[in-house]
Amino acid sequence: MSVTEQHFSTHKGRQTSSKRNRRTKWLSALRRDRSLYLLALPGILFFLIFKYIPMWGIVIAFQDYSPFRGILGSEWVGLQHFTTLFANPDFALLFRNTLAISLLNLILFFPFPILISLGLNELRNMTYKRLIQTVIYMPHFLSWVIIAGLTLLLFAKGTGLINELFALWGWPRVDFLTNPDSFWIMVTLQAMWKEAGWGTIVFLAAMASVDTQLYEAARMDGAGRLRQIWHITLPAIRSVIVVLLILRLGDIMEVGFEQIFLMYNGAVSEVAEVFDTYVYRTGIEQGDFSYSTAVGLFKSVVGLALVVIANRLVKRMGQEGVY
Amino acid sequence: MHRLKWSERIGQSLNAIVLGLLAVAMFFPLYYVFVVSFTDPGEYLQKKIVLFPQRWSAEAYTYLLSTPAFARSLGNSAFLATVGTVCSLAVSSSLAYALSQKRFYFRKVLMFLIVLTILFSPGIIPNYLLVRELGLINNIWALILPALANGWTVLLMKNFFDSLPAEISEAASIDGCSAIRTWYTIVLPLSMPALAAFGLFFAVGYWNQFFAALLYLNDSAKWPIQVLLQNMLLNASNIDLVAPGQQVETPPTEMLKMAAIIVAILPVLMVYPFIQKHFAKGAMVGSVKG
Numbered sequence: 001m002s003v004t005e006q007h008f009s010t011h012k013g014r015q016t017s018s019k020r021n022r023r024t025k026w027l028s029a030l031r032r033d034r035s036l037y038l039l040a041l042p043g044i045l046f047f048l049i050f051k052y053i054p055m056w057g058i059v060i061a062f063q064d065y066s067p068f069r070g071i072l073g074s075e076w077v078g079l080q081h082f083t084t085l086f087a088n089p090d091f092a093l094l095f096r097n098t099l100a101i102s103l104l105n106l107i108l109f110f111p112f113p114i115l116i117s118l119g120l121n122e123l124r125n126m127t128y129k130r131l132i133q134t135v136i137y138m139p140h141f142l143s144w145v146i147i148a149g150l151t152l153l154l155f156a157k158g159t160g161l162i163n164e165l166f167a168l169w170g171w172p173r174v175d176f177l178t179n180p181d182s183f184w185i186m187v188t189l190q191a192m193w194k195e196a197g198w199g200t201i202v203f204l205a206a207m208a209s210v211d212t213q214l215y216e217a218a219r220m221d222g223a224g225r226l227r228q229i230w231h232i233t234l235p236a237i238r239s240v241i242v243v244l245l246i247l248r249l250g251d252i253m254e255v256g257f258e259q260i261f262l263m264y265n266g267a268v269s270e271v272a273e274v275f276d277t278y279v280y281r282t283g284i285e286q287g288d289f290s291y292s293t294a295v296g297l298f299k300s301v302v303g304l305a306l307v308v309i310a311n312r313l314v315k316r317m318g319q320e321g322v323y
Numbered sequence: 324m325h326r327l328k329w330s331e332r333i334g335q336s337l338n339a340i341v342l343g344l345l346a347v348a349m350f351f352p353l354y355y356v357f358v359v360s361f362t363d364p365g366e367y368l369q370k371k372i373v374l375f376p377q378r379w380s381a382e383a384y385t386y387l388l389s390t391p392a393f394a395r396s397l398g399n400s401a402f403l404a405t406v407g408t409v410c411s412l413a414v415s416s417s418l419a420y421a422l423s424q425k426r427f428y429f430r431k432v433l434m435f436l437i438v439l440t441i442l443f444s445p446g447i448i449p450n451y452l453l454v455r456e457l458g459l460i461n462n463i464w465a466l467i468l469p470a471l472a473n474g475w476t477v478l479l480m481k482n483f484f485d486s487l488p489a490e491i492s493e494a495a496s497i498d499g500c501s502a503i504r505t506w507y508t509i510v511l512p513l514s515m516p517a518l519a520a521f522g523l524f525f526a527v528g529y530w531n532q533f534f535a536a537l538l539y540l541n542d543s544a545k546w547p548i549q550v551l552l553q554n555m556l557l558n559a560s561n562i563d564l565v566a567p568g569q570q571v572e573t574p575p576t577e578m579l580k581m582a583a584i585i586v587a588i589l590p591v592l593m594v595y596p597f598i599q600k601h602f603a604k605g606a607m608v609g610s611v612k613g
Binding site for chain 2: 025026029030033034035036037038039040042043044046047049050051052053054055056057058060116119120122123124125128131132134135136137138139141142143144145146148149150152153154159161164165168193197224225226257258261262276279280283284289292293296297299300304307308
């Protein structure tokens, strides 16, 4: 530090602009609270190395990256990888699958936690309520590997429990997992099983803040439970619902990667390939780093744009955005 | 009035029943796997469907745990979860605490840069290339270092430190305490409940980590439990679950799979009650404030 100090004091007399002033300010701040900046250093280094250096790595999407020549030595090819992607028939497929899974999520998954919360909120027995909550929150903490494994043990055509039951009753065995027609609905149901309970937390918190006097007043006016839900509870959580819905729309490029990756099999590849799994297959498995980075970049940019638009919408409606 | 009450009561019972059924449906897969994994192998092979076993047995577990591959992967995961959690808490909380101090000169810029990492991710490949350049392929630290911190957690932790009275830090610094010492000897002990909650979430995250391990670890001796599970459950590849020179009768594969699932869930189930207490409280605090 003494070196900085010396360096600093020799220049002190010569510089007079406001630039110097600013520099003096942060330098002296650094000097005064050395310990504070030292404390932040590991975290800052972490974000620099593991979050910002990869952002720089994006440039290989515009190169013909060769691992031997590195980023600096590789040849620039401009937007070639993007034009290849858009011309590739896979592209339409990726888009369709990603959108289909996201939209199914929106239609089936999204309202589910709201319905459960409304039900839970009506329960009068607190022990019973807590018991149910404990059970339905739990799947959130299980890994996708375990959930995919459980799905297989229950639904597999040969040895799965459900098909064993069907066989016992003399019904034909049903192909749940390697059937392209049912893949989308299977992954949606799977996601619902894992996350629906967890999704109730935010709605229940919103419901808990409703003034109980409103319910009493409504009861005085002769409103039954259903009318109270319709006229008090739902309006109370409307803002939360709208915010989450819009954010969901912003996340439309995001489908659970691990989930799809683990449920993927040759029979369903036509309907199961989404952007992230495609990046993994072309990049890691086939070693086409530049092309797969371009695909990933396309997905991230569209995703970022959607999130920004969604956040704007949320704010325009007078709600607090995410950032 | 009387009739209304009756309809209300029916409605409430119906609601309670429907929710109860939902909870049963959600719990059933875990119950089924648990029960079958503890069933006598002979009984399972004979009946195929076991909901209430006649004869219990821990054979699948003794077999599974005696195989070197399984035991080793459990050890790897335990290392990941403990070492990773401690490192994550240290890095995240020190940065978050520094950012919570008003006199931190670059806090606005840094906060913006951290939020940016939440919104935009460069994708799988640049991350993979970075880990490779760092020489971390086939190194267990490849699962820890890139996961040390994330924007959300740092933001949440910073919000938590903001809620601590500023007088504590001020008083400490007037007494000549450096920021590092204040963080370590005063702030961290005061934040134990919050750190425990963050730590448990980190621990579950490390324990459940699958994709990073798949990307970075080729050597099966270094696999954490989730990758081993994937191979056992989904790839149906025969990883050497038999110890060399071992000549025992193998329990049915399905039972081994179920036992493996239960073993992998067990640590999560053990910390779950603690996490639950914290996130319920967290949600409550949020709702009171809003």
